[in-house]
Each structure stands twice: as C-alpha cells, then as structure tokens.
Amino acid sequence: MEIFKVIFLAFFLNNVVLTHFLGVRSVLWKNDQIRMSFITGGIMAIIMIPVNSINFLLQKYILLPYHIEFFQTIFFILIILLIAKIVAVIAKKAIPSFFRNYSYYFHVTSNSVVLGVCLLLFKNDFTLSYISCLIYTIATILGYTLILLMMSAITDHNEVSGNPKAMQGLPISLITIGLLALAFIGFTGVV
Amino acid sequence: MKVIRNISHGLFKGNPVFITALGICPSLAVTDSLFKALGMGIATMFVLILSNLTISTFKRIIPENMQSVIVLLVIGTYVSIVDLLLKIYFPLLNEQLGIYIPLIVINSLVLSKAFQYALKNNIGKSLAEGIIMGLGFIFALVILGSIREILGSGSILNYTFLNDQAKTFLFFILPPGAFVVFGFMIAFYKHYIKRNV
Numbered sequence: 001m002e003i004f005k006v007i008f009l010a011f012f013l014n015n016v017v018l019t020h021f022l023g024v025r026s027v028l029w030k031n032d033q034i035r036m037s038f039i040t041g042g043i044m045a046i047i048m049i050p051v052n053s054i055n056f057l058l059q060k061y062i063l064l065p066y067h068i069e070f071f072q073t074i075f076f077i078l079i080i081l082l083i084a085k086i087v088a089v090i091a092k093k094a095i096p097s098f099f100r101n102y103s104y105y106f107h108v109t110s111n112s113v114v115l116g117v118c119l120l121l122f123k124n125d126f127t128l129s130y131i132s133c134l135i136y137t138i139a140t141i142l143g144y145t146l147i148l149l150m151m152s153a154i155t156d157h158n159e160v161s162g163n164p165k166a167m168q169g170l171p172i173s174l175i176t177i178g179l180l181a182l183a184f185i186g187f188t189g190v191v
Numbered sequence: 192m193k194v195i196r197n198i199s200h201g202l203f204k205g206n207p208v209f210i211t212a213l214g215i216c217p218s219l220a221v222t223d224s225l226f227k228a229l230g231m232g233i234a235t236m237f238v239l240i241l242s243n244l245t246i247s248t249f250k251r252i253i254p255e256n257m258q259s260v261i262v263l264l265v266i267g268t269y270v271s272i273v274d275l276l277l278k279i280y281f282p283l284l285n286e287q288l289g290i291y292i293p294l295i296v297i298n299s300l301v302l303s304k305a306f307q308y309a310l311k312n313n314i315g316k317s318l319a320e321g322i323i324m325g326l327g328f329i330f331a332l333v334i335l336g337s338i339r340e341i342l343g344s345g346s347i348l349n350y351t352f353l354n355d356q357a358k359t360f361l362f363f364i365l366p367p368g369a370f371v372v373f374g375f376m377i378a379f380y381k382h383y384i385k386r387n388v
Contacts (some may be wrong), residue, residue: 019366020290021220025299028215070275073293074267081260112216113299119290166382170212173376179368186366 003135010139011078018181022116027151028173037152038160041145042180043087043104051083052121052137053085056130075090076118084108094155102126113144201323201330205317207300207350208331209380211221214300214357216331219369220291225348228336234277234292236325238269239301242320245269247311253310262305263296270295319349331376338372 016022031037055076061079063069087108092099108114117140121133128136154176207213214235223229228284245265246253274292277285285292295301304324309317328385340346343364353359362368 021366021369024215024219025212070271073271073274074264076264077267077296078260103305112294115297116290116294119293120212149197157369166378171378171381174374174377176368178367181370182362182367185367 001054003032003132005141005191006132006135011143012187013144013191015143015147015153015184016113016117018177018184020116020120023111023113023144024177026111026113027147027177028170031112031148031152032156034068034149034152034156037145041141043108044111044113044144045141047080047083047087047108048117048137048141049134050165051080052112052118053130054079055118055122056133059126064124072119072122076115077163080118082112104117112166136186147180150180194368195321197319198326201327203384205381206327206331208328209377210385212377213303214298214328215373216294216333217298218292218328219366219373222332222335222339222369223289223343223364224340225336226331227284227287228332229279230277231288231291232325232332233271233331234288235298235301235328236321237273237296238266238295239325239328241269242266242301242305243309243317243321244314246305247312250310257382258306258310262302262310266301267296268304283297300324304387320332332348335369335372335376338376339368 010016014020017024017027027042058075058079059072061074063072088104091104117137121128121136151173155173158172158176199355201207203385206209208218217231217235222228225270243260246262270293274285275287277292302354305318308320312320326367342360343362344357345351345357360368363372
C-alpha cells in the first residue's frame with residue numbers, strides 16, 4: 001500500500017515537470033516526435049538509476065557521518081557527469097547512427113531532472129530506505145515520460161493549427177502545459 | 192552612453208529569459224513572490240559574474256578534453272558558497288528557495304555563458320557580459336514575480352494592500368499560473384520588442 005502511494009504521488013500529484021518545474025526546457029524545446037520521447041525516457045532511466053544508487057551510498061556513508069553536507073552539490077554533479085560520460089561512450093560504440101541525430105548532452109547533462117530528483121530525495125535529514133528511493137526514481141521517470149509524450153502529441157497539433165504569430169512556438173506550448181498542470185491539480189486529495 | 196545602451200540591450204532586446212529562453216526552470220519556480228524572485232536573481236547573478244571571471248582568466252590552461260568537468264566544478268564551488276552564505280545570513284529565504292539554489296549549477300544561462308562566451312573572450316568582455324545578463328535575468332524575474340504576487344496574493348514585497356476579506360486569484364501563485372504568465376510574457380516580448388530588432 002505504501003509503495004502504491006509513493007508511485008501515485010510521484011506519477012501524478014508531485015509530477016516533476018508540473019509541480020517542481022524540473023526539465024521544462026527539454027519538454028518544450030523542439031519536442032515533436034513521439035518516438036524521441038520514448039528514447040529520452042529510456043536514456044533517463046539508464047542514467048538516473050545508477051546515479052541515484054551511487055548518490056544514496058555517498059549520502060548515507062560519506063557525507064552525513066563526516067558532516068560534509070556542503071559538498072553535496074559538487075559530488076552529485078560529478079557523479080552525474082561521470083555516469084553520463086560512461087553511457088555516452090558505450091552508446092557511441094553500440095549504436096553510432098543514433099548519436100548523429102540526437103542531442104544527447106542537451107537532453108542529459110543540462111537536464112535538471114537528474115540533479116533535481118537527487119536533491120529532492122537526499123535532503124540532510126533523510127531516512128528513506130534504498131527500495132523506496134528506487135521506486136520513487138522509477139515512478140518519477142515514468143511521470144516525466146508521460147509529460148514528454150503528451151507534449152509531443154500536443155505540439156504536433158499546435159504547429160498546424162494556425163496560432164497568432166507571436167504565440168507560435170514556445171508561448172503556446174507554455175500555456176498548454178499550464179492548462180495541463182491545472183488539470184493535474186484535480187488529483188489532489190485522491191491519496 | 193555605451194553602458195546604458197548595453198544594459199538596455201540586456202533588459203529588452205537581448206533579455207536572456209524572454210528572448211533566448213535560458214533559465215526557464217528557476218524563473219518558473221521561484222516567482223510566486225517578489226522577495227524570492229529577487230533573492231534568486233541576485234544569487235544567480237553572483238554565480239554568473241564570478242564563474243565568467245574565473246573561467247575567462249584560466250581559459251588558456253584548461254585542457255580541451257577536461258573543459259566540461261572543470262567548468263562545472265568552478266560553477267559548483269560558487270553555488271556552494273552562495274548556499275552557505277544564504278544559510279547564515281538569510282535562513283528563511285534559503286528555506287523558501289529550497290532545491291533551486293543548488294540547481295543554479297545546471298542553470299542553462301550560467302552554463303551557456305560559461306561555455307559559449309567565457310571560454311572564448313577576454314576577462315573584461317566576460318565580466319561585462321556577466322553583469323548585463325545577470326541584470327536581464329533579475330529584471331525578468333522581478334516582472335514575473337510582481338505580476339504573480341500582485342494578482343495571486345494581493346501584496347507586494349509582503350506589504351498587503353487589500354483588506355482581509357478580499358479574494359485574490361489563487362491560480363497565479365500555483366504552478367499553472369507560472370506557466371501561463373510566463374507564456375504570455377514571452378508572447379508580449381516577441382510581439383512588441385523583438386520585431387524592432
């Protein structure tokens with residue numbers, strides 16, 4: 001029951017894009033292919049699960065016992081960079097054609113979902129177990145992929161619907177995602 | 192005259208938030224009151240200026256294949272300094288801003304200025320760019336913050352000008368209001384300011 005609650009909270013109520021505004025840039029920016037949103041979600045899963053596992057160990061056994069919490073930001077960003085680099089090296093060898101038309105570094109390194117979820121999970125007084133951290137991470141990635149999918153479908157529609165010139169592109173996407181966030185507020189009180 | 196022209200370029204025709212859409216995440220997240228927006232803007236400007244200065248000073252001795260690590264380490268150091276300073280002098284503001292102070296590390300405004308400007312230009316130019324872009328960022332946050340605070344809670348800088356029974360638009364201090372106000376501001380900039388460029 002507790003697990004179901006965590007999944008529901010991360011997926012709908014505290015959706016990272018709609019309530020914490022993490023990764024808004026990657027959701028809005030030239031996101032008009034449905035296939036690409038699945039790929040982005042998969043890459044986020046491949047990167048975020050090891051990152052959160054390493055950061056969990058780091059926070060629990062190094063940062064908190066020795067009282068060096070102020071190094072948190074630097075350590076987390078270095079771990080993210082390291083894992084992103086390893087995944088990039090492996091993927092470049094395995095699927096070279098994919099890398100030519102996918103802006104990997106834009107989607108991963110400058111994406112605030114990865115660091116933001118670490119910071120949301122590992123506060124200075126955290127008492128979570130590893131399993132619930134992992135479940136929260138997976139549910140967060142699913143929620144992020146859901147918003148990516150919805151926005152790529154809506155953006156596809158918006159481009160051919162003849163908006164005013166000033167509204168085309170980013171403004172209409174922002175207003176659409178605002179209405180989406182308003183709809184998701186309707187889930188308040190379910191859990 | 193040149194100084195005024197450069198600063199007005201940063202505020203209007205080259206505004207980092209409304210024209211080039213950099214740093215969307217903090218400008219949506221912390222603008223539900225003007226005080227928070229000002230704090231976030233000043234913190235980001237501090238990090239931007241100091242990181243630009245440091246990176247452009249040491250750009251000759253940074254190895255080509257270690258650029259991203261070193262740039263992120265420099266920015267991360269300054270963000271930690273800002274975090275500790277806020278914790279000591281403004282504990283309430285630090286609590287309200289929460290995770291968005293550490294997230295300055297991957298703010299796209301700071302990152303893009305570090306990679307695309309400070310690594311290629313001299314110290315004076317990088318410093319000037321940092322100040323101009325920082326002022327533009329603060330200006331954008333102040334506009335968004337004042338619109339959302341006046342409409343959403345009927346006050347400005349925590350000074351209330353409505354009586355207790357008055358109803359305000361709660362929509363504007365919730366997350367959806369942030370998206371809608373930001374979208375309309377970008378459309379305003381596109382229509383009235385960018386077309387004269």
